Amino acid sequence: MKKSYGHICKEKLDTVYNFIKDNKDNYSVKLMCNIFNIPRSSFYKSLTITESMRSIKNKQIQAHILKIYKDSKKRYGAIKINYKLRQININISLKRTQRLMKKLGIKSVVCKKFRPFPSKSKVEEKKNILKRDFNASRINQKWCTDITYIHTIKDGWCYLASVMDLYSRKIIGYSFSKSMDSKLAINAVDNALNLQKPVKPLVLHSDLGVQYTSCEFENYLLGTHLLTHSFSAKGCPYDNACIESFHASLKKEEVNLVKYYDYNSAKLAVFQYIESWYNRIRIHGSIGYITPQQCEDNCKKYA
Incomplete structure (x- = not known):
């Protein structure tokens, strides 16, 4: 259970650790750890924890994601942001892009789909030449x-x-x-x-x-x-x-x-x-x- 302190309620623990760190000149570390019911070893370990390389890399990628997102006026979603990242040699998966966007609290602008009412008027059918073939071999075709x-x-x-x-x-x-x-x-x-x-x-x-x-x-x-x-x-x-x-x-x-x-x-x-x-x-x-x-x-x- 001692090791679980690094995983459970991390945000709350960080707040406690910061409080102890800020007040260790005024109060005993042992006393404050007893009051907050945390092991002293966990507190001292928190003083030496360094940020992982992946966390640092994620922050760098998030900065690029935000720039692409803002440049598109919040119009781009994960697929297009992922493509733009690869254009600047940031080759990450679409899932990772989605996770980082979720962490940033951003998403493509969306709107409710308009559902038209069916018309009851009679319309004469005319010839459909295109027949849903939207491919073309040149412009102006x-x-x-x-x-x-x-x-x-x-x-x-x-x-x-x-x-x-x-x-x-x-x-x-x-x-x-x-x-x-x-x-x-x-x-x-x-x-x-x-x-x-x-x-x-x-x-x-x-x-x-x-x-x-x-x-x-x-x-x-x-x-x-x-x-x-x-x-x-x-x-x-x-x-x-x-x-x-x-x-x-x-x-x-x-x-x-x-x-x-x-x-x-x-x-x-x-x-x-x-x-x-x-x-x-x-x-x-x-x-x-x-x-x-x-x-x-x-x-x-x-x-």
């Missing part, structure tokens, strides 16, 4: 697009339409508006075309929302002579999973953490998230833990 909602205090609901290149997972076009109409969807695709300047025909995938099935949107696509429209099945977000995942990350990592005062403040936050974080800094697991911009640059370099 397959794009996907969708619209999400962002709330503001002054201006109420605002709407973001985004376009993603499925090869690089880069957001290549987006539009932010107070109205959710065909013009919003068209502006996002138009921005993508102006930025990417594709020269070969490509597939643009969307859901069956009225913005994407409208005559105005279809006429716009026909005028480009480059975009073939593919549609998700009704009520099936998995058919457009990549852009759905981006909007979920946007909500989880940015939108749900703040309350935007008005349209302009929300628009600025969306711009900063996409251009300063998502496209150029945030590593993406599906493209080998590089950024979407790096993925696009690599494709252009070796094309």
